[in-house]
Amino acid sequence: MVNVLSLVKIRDNDIFxxxxxxxxxxxxxxxxxAEVKKREHFEKPSIRLKKKREEAKKRNFKTKKQQQRY
Numbered sequence: 001m002v003n004v005l006s007l008v009k010i011r012d013n014d015i016f017x018x019x020x021x022x023x024x025x026x027x028x029x030x031x032x033x034a035e036v037k038k039r040e041h042f043e044k045p046s047i048r049l050k051k052k053r054e055e056a057k058k059r060n061f062k063t064k065k066q067q068q069r070y
Contacts, residue, residue, distance in 0.1 A: 006030055 008023040027033060043051075 006032065
């Protein structure tokens with residue numbers, strides 16, 4: 001588990017919406033929401049491996065398809 005703190009410094013004449021947008025972008029870059037969604041429900045290790053393999057197949061298929069175009 002990764003503990004990451006997302007900080008946004010508010011400038012002198014900064015409006016709330018702009019600061020909040022910067023905060024959301026920094027959270028997105030750090031992968032906070034993805035981590036929360038991933039840990040929302042317990043996933044058995046076998047299911048996790050199966051998903052990992054499927055993602056690898058998709059990546060390989062995509063790269064092969066791109067290579068064939070050129």
